[in-house]
Amino acid sequence: MTSYIVRRLFATLPVMAVVALFVFFLLRFAPGDPAAIIAGDDATAESIAAVRAKLGLDRPMVEQFVVWVGQLLQGDMGVSIFSNLAVTRLIAQRLEPTVALTLSTLFVAVALAIPIGVVAAWKARKLVDRLAMAFAVLGFAMPTFVLAYILIYFFAVQWQLLPVQGYSPIREGFWPFVESLILPSVALGITYMALIARITRASMLEVLAQDYIRTANSKGLATDRVLLLHALKNAAVPIVTVIGIGIALLISGVVITETVFNIPGLGRLTVDAVLKRDYPVVQGLILVFAGAKVLVNLIIDISYAFLDPRIRY
């Protein structure tokens, strides 16, 4: 197992190198110029050119790439063209809200989805199953922003129970922290809940048709014991996979949710940086996202070995 993990970690290096290469050149080939945005509306072409020269953007692209890679190898992701702050600082500032939103969303999604999926499979093709799946389809089909605005309208504006927007770091108090995450987690979690519930149901149906489940039932085991201990554990591999995909997607930014609830996470940082053509920030973010996806995939793969003893690396 250890050698497998080491091999997988080394395999990420060429992946990251390719990502770095692509993101750098794609950004440079895309239309737009940060110097023009910085110089502002009243700037002349000459003053834009002067800003571009000072930022080093007039240098040959290959030279810029070599400089950036050189910095990266020293652990330096560069400095934002606009704010003059280190990219690492900007990403670090946004990491906590994103991680908090990811975890709380998964909590909401998994807490709802697994019971719904298990019950739906247990009562397959009965009214409970159909209601559960109708709920899942509705949750999956409803755009997050629509649900978000509905939640804001009722829970924040009408009943004034929760804040409309913003993120309160945990160091500023536990309750404000929780309060700021309830609505975004529910809005986002419903979509993931629907996805996980459907996968759980499908996977459970497959397992429940196995001979050993019939044996367990026939020897008189309690239903909950059969469902949770015997069936769910063996149905877990596809469920874990879809949860893992969810984590990777959430970490790389859920722009709509972050925008509607004004959560200063990585998703909004990415969109803002792209719109402003803040090259160093976009480059740094894409590398972080790529790294996070590789890491999540690795963790998922390792978890298979614990969930299914037949899988060995």
Add this chain to the structure above:
Amino acid sequence: MFRRILAGALALAVPFAAANVQAQEKVLKAVMHADVRVIDPVWTTQTIANIHGALVYDTLFGNDGNQKPQPQMVGKYEISPDRLTYTFTLRDGLKFHDGSPVTTKDVIASLKRWGAKDGVGQRLMGFVTKMEPVDDKTFTMVLREPYGMVLESLGKSQSSIAAIMREKDALTDPQQQVKEAVGSGPYMFAKDQWVPGSKAVYLKNKDYVPRTEAPSSFAGAKIPGVDRIELVWISDPQTTMSALINGEIDFYEQPTNDFLPLLEKARGVKLMKTGKIDSTQGMIRLNHLHPPFDNVKARQAMYYLINQEDFLRTIVGDPKFYRVCKGLLTCGGPYENNGGSELMKEYNPKKALQLLKEAGYKGEPITVLAATDHATITPATQVLIQAMREAGINVDAQSMDWGSVVTRRAKKEPPSQGGWNIFVTTSGGVGSSNPVLHTWIGAACEKGLFGWPCDPEVEKLRNAFGMAATEEERQKIAKDLQTRAMEQVVFLPFGQWDTPIAFRGDKIDNVVPNTGLAVLWGITKK
């Protein structure tokens, strides 16, 4: 019942809440039109960077509510009889946020940097032969010929303000951003609490010594009204509106026009019309370098495609927030006039096409840079494109985000090689009210702004305005200038509109109308 249950559940969680140390502070939470990403108001002309700048830095002069320059950091000043030498003496008690005193060395270095970067500053410095300190508090500015806009330029409150920085900051290359925002203004920038794209924090400068005169826009006493100002950035207008209604924010600088009826009805929320001339002016810019608009007749033909009501209804909707203005200088401003307005008499697409053909247009594609992500420019561009198509003009509408428009418009190449023919933009009413500050009215050829109108007469009149000694003279020159600029079609105006400020009237006081930039320092909490 549901509400009670949920409230009960929430109450159970209260003991877990940590004490909020900021609860005792008076905090103003304001959502502006953009977020603070750049902390150097001289390096960029971005309005938000200058709103930040106006909190952190002070200026020698400040324009009052009537746009008249009044001394701000300057205690007293003298102008020599020949109007060539200005002697300024700083008032007592001026200190930077790091505790060091403001001296004339700081002032001169700051003015030099601003004068090298800002358009109005460059024009002023074109007249200045030298600036010399007499002592730590007094300095002289000597001009090569009289220039009537010295004080107005030093006190201007739009685009790059003439911010006074520490000498060591002001010596930074104007093409590079200063690293620290340390000024002598009423608020101190808390850089350690800055989260670009989310929040910028300003703390009350307890050492600030305000002037004794009554506050008036950028002039008079700047008395910090709260302990802390947070410029919170919420990119979604609907969320911002809900946050204001819910009392989570106190001040919303530019609510979307669609939401104004809701905000007007919301309990505790007040709307304030922006300053008398702080409207937004819509402008269509033609590229004078390439056919067909290198021909003045083709440019004038475009006037027949502008029905300002169409643009304004599309952008704003409610007539109480817009006005038709067929001039280039802000309507409602001190130099509003009707010079050249007869060129915009009627909407007539057939006539437009006929004149274009007479100017040599043979149906070539006209490249329009169509921004897709701008609240006002996007719909205005669509109205223009529709009018052009109605006339039978071959429109090549190139859709792109605003960031790409600002890049593309700087290209001087022909449209077929990545250039352009038309783009739409806007300008603040305060700057547009003055022929010298209104850079879009200029026609300085290749050295001018995108579109590069080229007319020595326009430039001569702008200079003459700056050198005029009397108000009567200025009024006459302003009219001549607008007439000439409209004949040359430096840009096509498509009207003016206001964006009222929305704020919690039950929570804050002393909100004043914008005059180029938002005036935040005097706002107090109830």
